[in-house]
Amino acid sequence: MLRNYLKIAWRNLLKNKTFSSINIFGLAIGLSCFILITLYVVDELSYERFYPNAARTYRVDSDIRFGGTDLNLAVCSDPFGATLKKDYPEVEQYVRFYASDGRKFIKRGTETIIENRVAHVDSTYFDVFPRPILAGNPKTALDEPNTVAISESAAQKYFGTTDATGKTLEVGINEKTIYKVTAVYADMPSNSHFHFDFLFSMDNVTDYNYGNFLSHNFHTYIRLREDADPRALEKKFPDLINRYVLPQAQGFMEIKSMADFEKSGNKLSYSLIPTTDIHLKSDRLVELDVNGNMQYVSVFGIVALFLLLIACINFMNLSTARSANRAKEVGIRKVLGTERQTLIGQFMAESTLTSYLAFAFALGLVALALPYFNELAAKTFSITMLFSPRYLPFLLLFPLAVGFLAGYYPAFFLSSFRPIEVLKGKLNTSAAKSNFRNALVTFQFAISLLLIISTVIVYKQLNYIQSKNLGFDKDQVLIINATSGLEDNKEAFKNEIKQLTGVKGACYAGYLPVDNSSRSDNTFSKYAVMDAKSGFNMQIWNIDHDYIPTLGMEMAKGRNFSRSYGADSSGIIINETAAKILGYPDPIGKKLYTSDGNSSTQTIAYTIVGVVKNFNYQSLRENVGPLAMRLGFNRWETAFKVNMSEAPNLIAQIESKWKQMAPAMPFKYQFLDEAFDEMYRAEQRIGKVALTFAFLTILIACLGLFGLVTYMTEQRTKEIGIRKVLGASVAGITALLAKDFLKLVLIAILIASPLAWYFMSKWLANFAFRINIQWWMFVGAGVLAVLIAFLTIGWQSMRAALANPIKSLRSE
Incomplete structure (x- = not known):
């Protein structure tokens, strides 16, 4: 029986090559996307689970x-x-x-x-x-x-x-x-x-x-x-804090108890996070590596399911669109005694065979797309992974499940035809069934629009990040890495490079306003004896005299460090946020007190010599926090302000000088704007993934719409013929057929727009500095969807309108 089912299924696929090709192609795209995203999601969820006691x-x-x-x-x-x-x-x-x-x-x-x-x-x-x-x-x-x-x-x-x-x-x-x-x-x-x-x-x-x-x-x-x-x-950690942390805190600040500390609006707490959760659920300062994001993994998983569902919906619509062609076949089979269960088995066999063919095609697409996907997702997947024992059951059973999911509705729909009606040329096209198919198409376009609007907002936010005034100049700044390896030649190297044509400035840059640069935090107070109300945490950077002008920062009050002032060795420059916390109308000349390194008992006094305008030294996801700078040359990196038109020649000259002074040391460099872009690599990936999936979703949705248009024009063939005989124009008939489908797209716009606004508002909430969602983003996406839908509908509608009415009416 199964062999017979498959033989008939194969013949039907060959008989209807166009429909079969569209069906297989649409399903293969959905399957390939689902496979790629599943690989990504499974890998992201597997972090640390290989350790025996990870739990x-x-x-x-x-x-x-x-x-x-x-x-x-x-x-x-x-x-x-x-x-x-x-x-x-x-x-x-x-x-x-x-x-x-x-x-x-x-x-x-x-x-x-x-x-x-x-x-x-x-x-x-x-x-x-x-x-x-x-x-x-x-x-x-x-x-x-x-x-x-x-x-x-x-x-x-x-x-x-x-x-x-x-x-x-x-x-x-x-x-x-x-x-x-x-x-x-x-x-x-x-x-x-x-x-x-x-x-x-x-x-x-x-x-x-x-x-x-x-x-x-x-x-x-x-x-x-x-x-x-x-x-x-x-729950026992507060007791540990009282026994061990509090006595040490009382050694350098006036504090009676942790309750007093907390009454002043302060907090100190410790918590435990499972190692298996760190990669996806932790985004703290001083992570050991760049972590993933559970939100993005969830989004990818949902998108994968939607793409698979849309591909299956497309399969259903194309299958039901062929119902007029299969109706007489069903009627004759039923007259000859074929039971409905047998017909359902036949149609399920066809859908399963189509699913396996599409799956084979999808594996080929996956093999072709893997290099691009690996680059996009920062992974190292290979096609051989799918044939490992871990994934082999998935390869064998997944197409069967998809075939059942995609073929279930068409099989029951086609097998339900009554033989007397179909042999007379009448089909059961109830409003309920039409509404179901319309709902499927609306769902497809709603998901497509959701992805399009999301993509637009992601790219607008990334563009805003790139163009925002950060308070420093990230362009035209060349960073030479590991200049501390020059040993005694560090100062000579910096000064010689400063003399080259095209170099506008130079400074030591162990601390940079980008993630993964050096960071030092310390506790400060405007009083020599700190208490719970006067103290605050602040980053402190060691810089040289040329750091602020080289990176294009601006002073709000006071001055930069100067070689003319020997007292600047005990001077400090703070940013506007720190000045606001201190509350002085004019902080210049005021004292700041902090502990000495790790001891927390030795107090050092700094004199404020300047206030630098706020600049974003962390990701734009964060507000600008308090920052202090002091003279203390961290020579890990050296930054040079350069003329970009001469950059290739300059890099060659700098490398030559490097090899003269440190022949055994590797020469490495990067531009500051590249390091800045690294902070938003995850968002850039999201944008590219969303754009790719939005295109594929629209493509599959258009195939589904094509199927529904084909189905409806087949049902209305005689109506179109009569209208033409009575003088209806091609444009009028095209508009008549297109009108109902464009309504579905407009409904999809109304559904997708509030959903897109809700989800993207939540995403933008992760950024302290962000764009406003504007009306034109929704209108533009809607116009694009309507245009694409009209092109899809218009081609098939015009084809039906241009058909010879004699062919459709000759049986009347």
């Missing part, structure tokens, strides 16, 4: 509000983990990451390489985050100072083999340290929220005052016992 592993996060400034941190104080393990039996183990260095200089032969995927970790690392070990003992690998565990890729890179235990690495520039390799571990998977190639012993972090509960610089992870409740543990 019991949590990171300690900190939330601090002091003086009206909020800090939501992915780090906590260095003794927090050890204290939890000591005082709370539900904590089984902990490990800390110290990644403040950000990068290290590692020597390979005569060459020095800048490695960014580095961190100092506790010896318990492999206990909390076990990895397959290729060489060495993970239990003792990091027990001693001057030891390092490296990844398989790093071992191949530096030693040409994974058997690297006992070998040494020379790390550093001015102060070199020899590290012994004690373990080689398998590369960290891509679906992890951190990717380190070098894990150095925590014992080598010597520039930190340990035991300070008030300084937050360590990523701390804890593993709970199997019966432990993380929420119950969180």
